[in-house]
Amino acid sequence: MGDEKPGDVFMTRKSYHSPCEDESPPCSYEENTHNQGTIPETEEKGSLVKVPELPAEIWTKVFAFATRIPGALDIEDSSAIAGFTRDHPGICIDNRYRAAMRIKTAANLVCKYWKNIMQRHLFEYIRITSGAQACLAAEALRKAPGSLGQKTLRIDIALEGVHAWKTTHAKALFQIFESCPNLVCFSTAFSTVEPGVYTHESLFEILACHRHLKRVEVNIDHLGTMMALERVLGDRLQCPLAHSPHPTSRATESS
Numbered sequence: 570m571g572d573e574k575p576g577d578v579f580m581t582r583k584s585y586h587s588p589c590e591d592e593s594p595p596c597s598y599e600e601n602t603h604n605q606g607t608i609p610e611t612e613e614k615g616s617l618v619k620v621p622e623l624p625a626e627i628w629t630k631v632f633a634f635a636t637r638i639p640g641a642l643d644i645e646d647s648s649a650i651a652g653f654t655r656d657h658p659g660i661c662i663d664n665r666y667r668a669a670m671r672i673k674t675a676a677n678l679v680c681k682y683w684k685n686i687m688q689r690h691l692f693e694y695i696r697i698t699s700g701a702q703a704c705l706a707a708e709a710l711r712k713a714p715g716s717l718g719q720k721t722l723r724i725d726i727a728l729e730g731v732h733a734w735k736t737t738h739a740k741a742l743f744q745i746f747e748s749c750p751n752l753v754c755f756s757t758a759f760s761t762v763e764p765g766v767y768t769h770e771s772l773f774e775i776l777a778c779h780r781h782l783k784r785v786e787v788n789i790d791h792l793g794t795m796m797a798l799e800r801v802l803g804d805r806l807q808c809p810l811a812h813s814p815h816p817t818s819r820a821t822e823s824s
Contacts, residue, residue, distance in 0.1 A: 628686045632676060636690060638668040642722050642752060644783045654786055659727060659759030666696050671695030688713075689720045695745065696725040700738030706721065707741035710748040727759040746775045756786035773801040 640653030677687040697703045710718045
C-alpha cells in the first residue's frame with residue numbers, strides 16, 4: 570500500500586466497473602419486468618394465455634346473479650313483490666332493467682361460449698315501453714334461435730306518455746305472448762296509459778293459454794284489465810296486484 574502512487578489508486582478504482590458502466594447493452598424493459606417476477610408472455614408473442622373454462626352451470630348462476638332485479642320474478646315472497654310494486658312510478662325498476670340489459674348484451678358479445686350461455690337470459694324479462702318496441706321485440710323473438718321465447722318469465726307493458734297504439738302494435742303484442750308459453754308474470758302496473766289492447770278479448774284468450782301465469786300486476790286506474798284477467802284466469806292467479814301510481818294513495822296504504 571505504501572508503494573502505490575496516487576495514480577495507481579485512481580486506476581484501481583477506475584478499473585472496478587459498476588453495472589451501469591458495463592459495456593454490455595442495458596436490459597430492455599421487457600427483460601427487466603420479467604426478472605421482477607411478472608407473468609411471462611406465451612411462446613407466441615401477442616397470443617392470449619389460455620384460461621380453464623368454468624362449467625356452463627356456474628356461469629349461468631353468475632350471470633343470473635349479476636342481472637337479477639329483486640322482486641321481478643317472485644311469486645311466493647310477498648315482501649319482495651310488495652317492494653317491487655311500490656316503486657313509483659317505476660323509475661328504479663326501469664333503471665335496474667336497463668342496467669341488467671347492458672350487462673346481458675355486453676356479456677353476449679364477449680365470446681361464443683358466453684353467448685351460448687347468455688341466450689337464455691336475454692329474453693327472460695321483456696319490458697315494452699312503446700308500440701314500436703313491441704314490434705322490435707316480436708321480430709327479435711321470431712328470429713331468435715332455439716325458441717328463446719320459452720325462456721321468457723315476465724312481460725311488462727310500461728307505455729310512457731301518449732301513444733297512438735296501432736293495429737300493427739297490437740298484432741306484435743299478440744305475437745310476443747304466443748312466443749312466450751312459459752310466462753309467469755305479466756304487468757301493466759307502470760304504464761301511464763291503457764290502450765284498448767289491454768281489454769281486447771284476444772289478448773286474454775292468449776293469456777289463458779299460459780298455464781304457468783301466476784302473477785299479474787295492473788295499474789289501479791285500469792281495474793277493467795284486472796277484472797277481465799280474473800274472469801279469464803280464475804283461481805290460477807297467486808299474485809293478482811292492483812298497483813296505485815299515486816303517492817298519496819300509497820301513503821294511505823302504509824299508514
